[in-house]
Amino acid sequence: MAAWSDLTFDVLEHITSFLPLPDHYRFGAVCRNWRSVSKQRQHPPAPQLPWLVLEDDKQTRNRKFYSLSEAKHYSLDIPELHGRYICGSSHGWLFAVDLKITGILINPFTRECYELPPFPGYNEYTNVTTLIDKLPSDYEEGFGYTFEQMQPRIVFKAILSHDPKERSDFTAMILFGEMHESAFWRPGDSSWTVIDRPDCSMDDILYFKGNFYVVAAMNLLYVVDFEREPKLIEVGLEIPAQISVEGCGLQRYLIDFNGHMLLIERYGHSDENDKSITDGFIVIEPKLDHNCYNIWHDIDGYALFLGRNVCMHIDSCHVPKCKKNGIYFTHPTQSLSPVEFGFHDLGVFDMTNKTMDTFYSDEVLFPRVDSPVWITPNPW
Template sequence: MLSTAAVSWKEPNVECSIDIGLCPNIKYKHKTAQRRLTLFEDFVAFGGVCVSWRLVMAALKKDFNMLPRVPWLMLAEKDDGSNLRDFYCPMKCKNIYRSMLPKASGKRFFSSQGWLLTIAADHEVNLLHPLSRVQILLPNLTTFSNLEEMATHCTDKLYHNFIQKAVLSSSPSTTSDYAIMVIHGAISKLAFYRRGDNAWTTIETWLSAYSDVIYHEGRFYAIDCWGRIVVCDVNGSCPTRGQIMPVMPNEFTHSLEKLYLVESLGKLLIVLRQGVTTRDDYTHGTTRLRVFELNWEEVQSLGNRALFLGFNSSFSVEASNEIKANCIYFTDDCFEAYYSASFADEGAPNYHPEGGGKDMGIFNLSDGSIEPHFRGRSFDPLSPPMWVTPSF
C-alpha cells in the first residue's frame, strides 16, 4: 500500500465527485462527499489512506489518469532492510510518498514511461510498475548476443552496470505493442526487445559508446559519446541496422562529457552536460548544461518547458507552480564517476563510498545558476535517485 508523509487532509484539492459510500468501512455522517482532486498526487494520496479508499481509487483510476502531474524523484533504497521506497514530489508541500516495493529491493533499475526496468543479481530482468506493483518478465542478461563481453565483467556484479539505460516505446499499461531499447555492455552498444521475443537483439551501428536513447515518432534515436545520432526502426524491414544522421561540428567536441536526447513540444533536442567526469581530486559535479537542436544550433530558451534528465528516459513537461520554466532537472547518473570507487578493490581510491546521489539539482538556462531540488540525503551505488513519471 502507498502511504504519505507530510500530507494535509484538512484542505484537499477538489474537483470530482467520489462516492465515499462505496467504502463500507469508513464512518461518515454523510455517505457521499465532494472532493475536487485537481492533481494526480492528491488522488494517489487519497488511495493511500486505507484499504477501502484504495479500492475506490482502483475503481476510478481510469477517470483520473489524465490529471495534471509532476515527476516524482524515486529515492535510493533504505539501508534498514525494509522494502519501503520513498518518492519525493517536488511540489510546494514537498510530499514524500512511500510504497512497499519488495520486487525492487537490491536491484539495479531504470525508469521509463512510468515503469521500472529491474536487473537482479541472478541476471533476471523485469518491468515493474511502482504503484500497481505489476511485474512483467523479460529475457535475462544471458540472452544478449554479445556474450563475449560478459566475460569482461565479474559475473556476480554483472547486473551492476551491464545495462546503462533503458527506454520504452510506450507504456505496457496502455498497450501490448511495446518495445524496449537499452544501452549495454562494455562498449555501450544498443539492443532491443519486442514483446514476445525470447532474447535481446543487438543493433550493429559501428559507432562509439552510446550515451542516451529516446523513442520519438515511431523510431528510436540514440546519440553516442561523439554526438553522432543513429535512428533505429525496430519494427521495420532492417531492425538491426541504424541510419546515421549528421554529426556534431568539431567546435563542440572538446567539451563533450555527457549527452542526452530529449523531446520538447514535438522537437528533438540535444543536451550537453559538463562537469560530470571525475576530477583530479576524485570529485565530480555538474557545472553547466547546454541545449541544441539536431542541427547543433544552440537553444537559448526552453520557453515554458522544463527538462528531466538522469537514469530515467529523458523527457520534458510544461512548467507550473511546482515546476520551474526554462530549467533542467538533473540527477546523478554519472555512473563512471562513483561506481568504481564504491565497489573498488582494497587499496583503490574511495571517491564516493556512498555511491551516487550527490550531483543533483535544477539548472536555470537563463542565468546558469544551479539550485537543489531535493535537500535530503539519498545515496546508493546501485540505483541512486531517479525521476519517475507517476501513472496507473
C-alpha cells in the first residue's frame, strides 16, 4: 500500500474539495506534499457556514473569529486590522475603518489588501477632536464621546460587485453618514463618488444581475444609475410594511437568493431601556417586471445570514448544524449613549415555527466597539 504522502496531486486535491477551512489548514500541515496541494487547489471549497468576525483581543491585538459550525473561537494576528472597525464583508473580504477615517479592503486569510481613499463627508477629519466637534448640535452634551463610539457611524455598510481575486475591475459601494448616503469607488479612483439620492435614509445595498440596488425606508427600491451624474432611480412599487401589530419595522435587507431578489424586513420592539429587539422577519420577493410582490413563508430549506455583510444563503442540507429555514442575523446598535453603546442584537429566527433562538453566548451583548460581522472564509 502506498504511503499517504505519496498520493497523486489529483487524488489529494479532490480530497480537499470536501474540507471546510479549519480542516483545510490541518490538511496542509501534514507534510510538504500535502501543503503544496492545499495551496494549489482547483476545486471550490466544501460548503461551510460563515464565520463571525469579532473584536480585537485587548491584550494581544489579535482579531477574534468564531466558527459557527465548530462553535469555536480562533485568534488570528492580522496587523492590518489592529484598532480598525469592521464595517462590511463581501466575497470573503473585509472593509475596515482606521483612526484617520480612511479604510482598507482586506482578505483576512490571505492578507491581500487595497488602500481606500478617505470616506466622503469625513475627508477633513484628521483627528478625534475635530471629528467629535462635528457632531450635530442636537446630540445631548456630557456623554464624552470617544472616537471608538464614532467609528460605527462613519460607514454603515460596504459591499463589492465581484471578488477582487477574480475581477480587477470590481466596484465597491458604501452607505455612509447619518442618512446612509451611497457612494462608490473603483481601483484607480482617487476618491469616492457620492451618488445623488432622494431625501430618505438607505438601509441596504445589493449587486444583482449587473446592477446595484438600494432599499430605503417604506421598502422603496432604487437602482443605481452610473451615467454622468450618478443617481438613484426608483424602481418597482412601494411595498407596504409587513409588520406585526405590536412591532415596528427595524431594518430592511436585500439578498440574491438563487437568482431571485428578496427584500427582507426585520421587525421588533424596544425594551424598557429603549434598545431594539428583533421579533422576526418577513421575506418579500419584488416582481419588478409585473409591479407586484410575493410573500415567502419559507426559504426552501436554506438558511440566510444577514448583517453588515453581503447577505448570504446556504443550503442547510449540505452543511451540518445549519438551521433549516433559519435566518441568522447580527445587528449593531446605532446609539451613542455610553450605556447602550455596544449592545448588539443577534440570533436565529425559525421561519417554520416563528420562534427565535440564539447561536452565540450572551457575552457578545456586553458593551464593546466592534459589532459581529459574517464572513465566508476565502483563502483560495
